[in-house]
Amino acid sequence: MHQLPSKGKGATPSALSRSKMHETLLVGSVPDRVFKFVTATAAVVVLGLVSMIVFQLTTKSWESITRYGLAFITSDMWDPVFHEYGALPFIFGTVASSIIGLLIAVPASLGVAIFLSELAQKRIRRPVTFLVEVLASIPSVIYGLWGVFVLIPLIRSVQPFIQTRLGFLPFFQGPPFGYSLFTAGVILAIMIIPTITSLSRDALNAVPNHQREASLALGATRWETIWNVVLPYNKSGIIGAIMLGLGRALGETMAVTMVIGNQPEISMSIFMPAQTMASLIANEFNEATEAIHLSALIEIGFLLFLVTLTLNIIAKLLMIRVRGKGAHR
């Protein structure tokens, strides 16, 4: 509650005095007004920053947008020497590595979230939650280092084994580079597990207890209750959590750049190197001396920005539905 300024002794809260108080609150004393001005400025600056970014991205990439048009998205040639710029390999690399990441991260995160919200005892819940949060606070370059020195050698040694079993499928072919889409996917999965876990745990916590009781009282097992009642009750919240995780995966740069191999190729195999939009920008912006090259890179950035923005908006909308559900039931 706000501390109301108490002017007038023993004022009864009549309609008049209350409206007066309201006025005082809105206009405020001098320090109040200064405070309001400072916070409002901060809010405006944030808005201004976002519009500036959008403005810069469009103007700086305008040359490339007008020159290549839609071909920029559909072409798979990226050759700065001959000024041929097609973003398809990077779109592919971004989408494919993120999908691999999701395929690993979603079951793992939902498992942890279910454990934390439905099954674990309090004294286990705390440390596990803390560890998941620690996972989120590790800088991505460290994930990258870990990927290079631990994961890549591991994949190199495991890959031949997988290939003797599943090598006939095009998804698992290719020499054991280690630097690959799959490695990037695994790293991304580890990086987005905290996001998906904590948000979907919140979504599960928002499910009212009477739903669980209704199910248990009908002779449902714990598993049947979780799978058929608790999870579906807050489907939109969990989907929102997954989308925010996906948004993070799409934009992740450092760790991916270190392990994906950075080859602008579209390959069926998850064991082949690739390149994402973010890693391309990180790799090439330093050498982009010609205006059109820079413009093309910025257009890639613009595309990535649009995709993640859309995903985030959808996720936020889903989350709002979650909170509404938790509030009135």
Add this chain to the structure above:
Amino acid sequence: MSIAAVERSVDRSVVKPLIAPKIGLEQTSVITTKDLSVYYRELEAIRSVSMTITSKAITALIGPSGCGKSTFLRTLNRMNDTVLGFSINGEVVVDGERIYSSNVDTIALRKKIGMVFQRPNPFPMSIIDNITWALTFHGIRRRDEREAIGVESLKRAGLWDEVCGRLKDPVFALSGGQQQRLCIARAIALQPTILLMDEPTSALDPIATRVVEDLMISLKEDYTVVLVSHNMEQAARVSDQTAFFLMGELVEYSATESMFSNPKNKTTEDYITGRFG
């Protein structure tokens, strides 16, 4: 038989579902507790309660808030198992079986003992799915069979006439009273012999309350009903036996009529005459 088919057959007033499910069995169930004490960690919520609940009758549990009546009720179908720090002493015997012995199948127990809660808690599914959902994992594989049982349960709960044309509608189209009767229908679809009702009308308006009370009275022909009620008039109206709980202890337990006309215990008298609680 699909729902539509069932609806059609009802329209022609030939009520003959494919498999006539037997709602309301001949069997009766008896619940007995012996020196039952219930603890939440160190807190003793129920102290040494021994009582036998009559079959095919309504037994009302009354008492002020926090007296342990709800705890007692939830102990009867082991719904307290999930509560942290819950433990019991003494025995609860249902049909000759000690339900807290280690080899008891709680799933089967809860199927046999239906429960209705304070607030209507339907699942966010269609009206008919609310009832048939639990049947899927209780071994009724055929959809038409489940739906026939659903229709029978709705009829038994007196809801059929109000919902027969819109079984596939979302459940939140129903009023609170209708939702509560749906929850009752959902419970009796599993063919229990005992129904536990935890203040089932506390979230309902007076008219809906009346309808649910009438339903309870008709249900006692087939089921052993245990009713927790905050409302003494309700206990007096519908129940056959009344148990008065105070601070975790069973103070008085007798036929409703004699308790309300001639309470043996002074505290009981004070409570039912509204001097406290």
